[in-house]
Amino acid sequence: IRIGLGYDSHRFADDRRLVVGGVQVPDARGLAGHSDGDAVCHAVTDAVLGAAGLGDVGGLFPDTDPAWKDADSLVLLRDAFSRVAAAGWHLGNLDVVVICHRPKIGPIAGPMRASLAEALGSTPDRISVKGKTPEGTSAIEDAMIVHAVALLDRG
Amino acid sequence: IRIGLGYDSHRFADDRRLVVGGVQVPDARGLAGHSDGDAVCHAVTDAVLGAAGLGDVGGLFPDTDPAWKDADSLVLLRDAFSRVAAAGWHLGNLDVVVICHRPKIGPIAGPMRASLAEALGSTPDRISVKGKTPEGTSAIEDAMIVHAVALLDRG
Amino acid sequence: IRIGLGYDSHRFADDRRLVVGGVQVPDARGLAGHSDGDAVCHAVTDAVLGAAGLGDVGGLFPDTDPAWKDADSLVLLRDAFSRVAAAGWHLGNLDVVVICHRPKIGPIAGPMRASLAEALGSTPDRISVKGKTPEGTSAIEDAMIVHAVALLDRG
Ligand SMILES: [Mg+2]
Ligand SMILES: [Mg+2]
Ligand SMILES: [Mg+2]
Numbered sequence: 001i002r003i004g005l006g007y008d009s010h011r012f013a014d015d016r017r018l019v020v021g022g023v024q025v026p027d028a029r030g031l032a033g034h035s036d037g038d039a040v041c042h043a044v045t046d047a048v049l050g051a052a053g054l055g056d057v058g059g060l061f062p063d064t065d066p067a068w069k070d071a072d073s074l075v076l077l078r079d080a081f082s083r084v085a086a087a088g089w090h091l092g093n094l095d096v097v098v099i100c101h102r103p104k105i106g107p108i109a110g111p112m113r114a115s116l117a118e119a120l121g122s123t124p125d126r127i128s129v130k131g132k133t134p135e136g137t138s139a140i141e142d143a144m145i146v147h148a149v150a151l152l153d154r155g
Numbered sequence: 156i157r158i159g160l161g162y163d164s165h166r167f168a169d170d171r172r173l174v175v176g177g178v179q180v181p182d183a184r185g186l187a188g189h190s191d192g193d194a195v196c197h198a199v200t201d202a203v204l205g206a207a208g209l210g211d212v213g214g215l216f217p218d219t220d221p222a223w224k225d226a227d228s229l230v231l232l233r234d235a236f237s238r239v240a241a242a243g244w245h246l247g248n249l250d251v252v253v254i255c256h257r258p259k260i261g262p263i264a265g266p267m268r269a270s271l272a273e274a275l276g277s278t279p280d281r282i283s284v285k286g287k288t289p290e291g292t293s294a295i296e297d298a299m300i301v302h303a304v305a306l307l308d309r310g
Numbered sequence: 311i312r313i314g315l316g317y318d319s320h321r322f323a324d325d326r327r328l329v330v331g332g333v334q335v336p337d338a339r340g341l342a343g344h345s346d347g348d349a350v351c352h353a354v355t356d357a358v359l360g361a362a363g364l365g366d367v368g369g370l371f372p373d374t375d376p377a378w379k380d381a382d383s384l385v386l387l388r389d390a391f392s393r394v395a396a397a398g399w400h401l402g403n404l405d406v407v408v409i410c411h412r413p414k415i416g417p418i419a420g421p422m423r424a425s426l427a428e429a430l431g432s433t434p435d436r437i438s439v440k441g442k443t444p445e446g447t448s449a450i451e452d453a454m455i456v457h458a459v460a461l462l463d464r465g
Contacts, residue, residue, distance in 0.1 A: 003158060003313060004438070005405045005459040009447040046440055050405035056440035059416055095160045095205035106214055130201055130211035137164035137298040143447040149160040149304060149459060158313060250360035252317045261369055285356055285366035292319035292453040304315040304459060
């Protein structure tokens with residue numbers, strides 16, 4: 001059994017579509033980033049790679065590589081998890097905290113759990129996505145901050 | 156076995172009593188919030204709910220609901236954990252990091268471990284509460300930030 | 311089995327050598343602090359102490375104690391982990407996230423994993439160190455922020 005920790009942060013930006021946890025959110029400002037800016041997928045990717053000791057998202061998919069420009073981060077997560085699975089691990093469970101003012105996370109937690117479960121070869125009951133607002137405790141509130149923990153199991 | 160992650164942040168405010176981890180701290184500024192502002196209880200509630208895949212504190216006890224105005228967050232934690240226990244889980248262990256300038260966490264860690272243990276049907280030896288100061292790395296230092304991880308076990 | 315969570319933050323400072331995860335990084339600004347300012351070692355120390363329920367780095371090695379002035383934090387980690395081991399625990403695995411602009415974490419992750427493994431009586435394959443940049447989401451970017459999770463096992 002292994003645990004992993006993921007973190008990511010992106011600022012919101014104009015003229016970007018919002019994709020979080022692989023879910024497109026209409027009528028919302030998107031996130032800046034070399035890829036699609038999906039901070040949830042990036043944090044989850046780091047959590048499962050870290051648990052398996054297989055590096056991190058920045059090493060596998062460098063943001064200096066034109067190949068990942070505007071990349072679909074759910075595809076990157078699927079690719080990363082295939083390496084984790086090839087090393088003999090499967091997902092025990094995943095818990096994610098998303099800190100932002102908007103969008104509200106509750107209404108999109110279900111679709112995110114479904115898309116993350118699919119990418120991780122798991123089921124939504126083993127995936128949790130929870131939302132928090134910054135409550136005036138951050139100087140840069142126009143951002144999304146994501147923390148994730150993952151448990152991997154073998155056999 | 157399942158792991159969960161909790162996070163919460165509240166700003167300090169005048170004319171509020173300080174309650175952290177269910178412990179009243181005399182002669183200290185309190186925390187803003189719809190409930191009693193107990194950021195430790197809120198982060199711990201999210202950690203155990205997240206591990207069990209049972210949602211989050213904002214979904215169960217919305218801060219738009221007058222029922223939770225000035226609520227005792229230790230009661231909310233006990234309520235949330237009863238759902239976790241009803242799903243067949245018990246607490247393996249809990250580790251909490253509290254980031255703030257004041258109060259000093261060391262002297263109140265013992266009482267917090269006792270009150271959290273009681274709410275979680277566990278014992279203080281399975282509960283850890285650690286303090287850190289922001290060390291000038293946050294722009295908004297007049298706040299309490301809490302991170303928590305929980306391990307749940309079955310059988 | 312037990313899980314622990316560690317967090318630390320230090321500002322960069324002039325006229326300090328940079329030591330992270332026990333690794334000296336030449337030609338880089340160092341971190342402010344009473345000890346050598348090794349935020350990675352401090353967060354890892356708190357993660358393993360928290361998992362074992364044995365307190366925290368601030369309690370064991372107070373920054374008001376002249377004994378720890380400019381202390382080698384890898385030595386403190388080794389000392390702390392000897393208490394964890396004496397309580398019957400060994401490291402399952404450790405995952406660390408280091409958030410900073412500089413230094414780049416990828417090139418020094420290998421040496422950090424080796425030094426942390428040695429201090430924790432483990433092997434580098436059970437240690438992961440991942441880097442992130444703040445991406446403009448923090449007001450105080452001239453700092454290093456570290457999050458760590460540890461899994462302890464018995465028998
Ligand atoms: Mg990212
Ligand atoms: Mg709260
Ligand atoms: Mg420190």
